[in-house]
Amino acid sequence: MKKLSARRRHPLAALVVLIFALAATGGLWAALAPTSSASADASQSLQVEEGKRLFQVGCASCHGLNGEGTNLGPSLVGVGSAAVDFQVGTGRMPAQQPGAQVPSKKVIYNQAQIDQMAAYVATLGSGPVIPTQDQYSGGNVASGGELFRTNCAQCHNFAGAGGALSEGKYAPSLAGVSAKHIYEAMLTGPQNMPSFPNSTMPEQQKKDIIAYVQHATNSDANPSYGGMTLGAIGPVSEGLFGWIFALGALIGTAIWIAARTPKAKKS
Amino acid sequence: MTSQDNMSEEHLPEATHGHGGGPVVSKDGYFADPGLPPHEHRRTDIDEKAARRAERQVATWFLLSMLATVGFIASYVIFKPGPTHHVYIWPVGDVSPLNFALGVTLGISLFAIGAGAVHWARTLMSDEEHIAERHPIESSPEVREQVFADFRQGAKESGFGRRKLIRNTMIGAMAMVPLSAVVLFRDLGPLPEKKLDTTGWKAGMLLKNMNTGEPIKASDVQVGSLTFAMPQDLSEDDEDFQVRIAKDALMLVRLQPGDIKDKNSAAWGYEGVLAFSKICTHVGCPISLYEQQTHHVLCPCHQSTFDLSDGARVIFGPAGHPLPQLQIGVDSTGNLEALNGFTVPVGPGFWERSE
Structure with a gap:
């Protein structure tokens, strides 16, 4: 360093710096800019093209040929790529049949196809985009628990076990749902779930909630020290268990106490 | 021998030479008391x-x-x-x-x-049944006579019937003593005043996001989203936080203005942002099971269902009143604020509830 700083006033110093700067800028431009942006554009438009093809085969019968919606399915303008990634990535879409709620089932598209459809739907109107890994990992479990109880537990139950809603709809169990899908669900509000946009629930809070859900529903990280959880769905299963087994045992004991003692035969 | 035969034999009047030894004589043509069946020995007895x-x-x-x-x-x-x-x-x-x-x-x-x-x-313990007769509670005539005589003598000697001034003042004194106890009930607490009718919401109070603790901009609340809000002057660290949030909790939703059926309800919102009490009007459970497509809110306790697009009208269940709505607007910086307190009491009904 000392050597360098001693020669910084040398007549040729400015020239050397200039040459270095030009070489660096030119090199970087040559190495990155033209080729990568061209290929990105190309792959992007190819992806949208592929996605459109997949969409018209698998989705258009309900959502319309251009995603404008029909009476069978809502418009997809402005739902964003995150909604597509969630709905198709959890197997909810394509829907099996109309009904109160479209359940999660086997995923029939691979991730590459889902990304293509998401890219196509994103071109219909701007909406929430698929989050990256650093947007949904590294949350705080404790603060996530508080946020979960304020925002989520009313429907998804204190343990994330899900619960019933009105007229056949229900909040599904959160066990085994991937962090990305939980994030997308909070962001987009799939089906009847309200959305929790970043404007009212910042990204860090979403990370915390995801950390809590993944901790609470993972029986290895968080075994139930009370023994059988009976599904952790609250008083219904616990009451049923109590009425049938505990009361049954009590009735059996009462019958034994009051039973006639065997009498000796007279003969 | 069938069980039928067994039964009839056990309950026949002849069986009354049982061990009980109760009265067996038929009176006035009634059936005789069959008494106890004969005692059968258990194996362990013999x-x-x-x-x-x-x-x-x-x-x-x-x-x-x-x-x-x-x-x-x-x-x-x-x-x-x-x-x-x-x-x-x-x-x-x-x-x-x-x-x-x-x-x-x-x-x-x-x-x-x-x-x-x-x-x-x-x-092993004896399983023979015994009959224990009831005894009359009444005392013998001699004892009764003696007690009455003693009482009359006592009344005469005390002059209770003759000296009326003493008798009346004594009755008065004894009647007034319990008043002291009645007055002490006042210490059970202050009178309820208007606490059931009022909440912490007042005109001009900002809505505070329960997640972030910050004021909420109207533009932050998206269609289909659900946000919980509390009054700006309330903090989770407050000593009376639980008491106040039990009445002040708000559910903040945004509907497409065209979807709102109740025009008064729409007028009390701000561009489709509506603020409803989170406390069920049935027995006061916190409710926020909000379905963003049907705009229904379901109470998990007794399944009362409210339609937020129609002034939170009760469409199912035992709740007796719609969810109270808070009239909101925006201040100069675009933050949501209450334009008025709740005009009806929040939470479950009560006797003195003004309609």
């Missing part, structure tokens, strides 16, 4: 070997109880408490060995005492 076996069985129960108690003490000493110690026990699942062992051993030690006692009573 077979000394069976009796000894029963004795051993009872003693085994009691011994089991003792062992379980020893086991309880041993498990208390052996197993360590704490969430890091857990074992899988079929079919119960992951449990703390300490809790599990304590529960099982204490359960056995108590149940074995009871089971031993019941077995003892059923096999």
Whole structure:
């Protein structure tokens, strides 16, 4: 360093710096800019093209040929790529049949196809985009628990076990749902779930909630020290268990106490 | 011999030479009291070997109880408490060995005492039935006569009937003593005043996001989203936070203005942003099971359902009133604020509730 700083006033110093700067800028431009942006554009438009093809085969019968919606399915303008990634990535879409709620089932598209459809739907109107890994990992479990109880537990139950809603709809169990899908669900509000946009629930809070859900529903990280959880769905299963087994045992004991003692035969 | 025959024989009047020895004479043509059936001996009554076996069985129960108690003490000493110690026990699942062992051993030690006692009573204690007649409660005429005479003499000697001034003042004094106790009821607490009718919301108060603790901009609330809000002057660290949030909690939703059926409700919102009380009007459960497509809010306690697009009208369930709506607007910086307090009491109905 000392050597360098001693020669910084040398007549040729400015020239050397200039040459270095030009070489660096030119090199970087040559190495990155033209080729990568061209290929990105190309792959992007190819992806949208592929996605459109997949969409018209698998989705258009309900959502319309251009995603404008029909009476069978809502418009997809402005739902964003995150909604597509969630709905198709959890197997909810394509829907099996109309009904109160479209359940999660086997995923029939691979991730590459889902990304293509998401890219196509994103071109219909701007909406929430698929989050990256650093947007949904590294949350705080404790603060996530508080946020979960304020925002989520009313429907998804204190343990994330899900619960019933009105007229056949229900909040599904959160066990085994991937962090990305939980994030997308909070962001987009799939089906009847309200959305929790970043404007009212910042990204860090979403990370915390995801950390809590993944901790609470993972029986290895968080075994139930009370023994059988009976599904952790609250008083219904616990009451049923109590009425049938505990009361049954009590009735059996009462019958034994009051039973006639065997009498000796007279003969 | 069928059981039918057995029954009739047992209940025939002849069977009244039973051991009970109750009155057997038929009076005035009524059926005679059949009395008790003849006593049948149990095996343990006539077979000394069976009796000894029963004795051993009872003693085994009691011994089991003792062992379980020893086991309880041993498990208390052996197993360590704490969430890091857990074992899988079929079919119960992951449990703390300490809790599990304590529960099982204490359960056995108590149940074995009871089971031993019941077995003892059923096999070895006398099972002959006895009839114990009721005795009249009335005292004998001589005693009654004596008591009445003593009372009359006492009344005469005290002059209770003659000196009316003493009698009346005494009755007055005794009647007034309980008033002291009645006055003390005042200390049960201050009068409820108007607490049921009012909440912490006042005109000009900002809505505070319960997630971030910051004021909420109207533009932050998207269609289909759900946000919880509390008054700006309330903080989770406040001493009376729980008391106040029980009445002040708000549910903030945004509907497409065209979807709002109730025009008054729309006018009380701000560009489709509506603020409703989160407290169910049935028995006061916090409700926020919001379905963003149907705009229904379901109460998890008794399934009352409210339609937020129609002024939170009750469309199902036992709730008697729609959810109260808070009239909101925006201040100069675009933050949502209350334009008024709640105009109807939030939460469940009560006797003095003004309609």
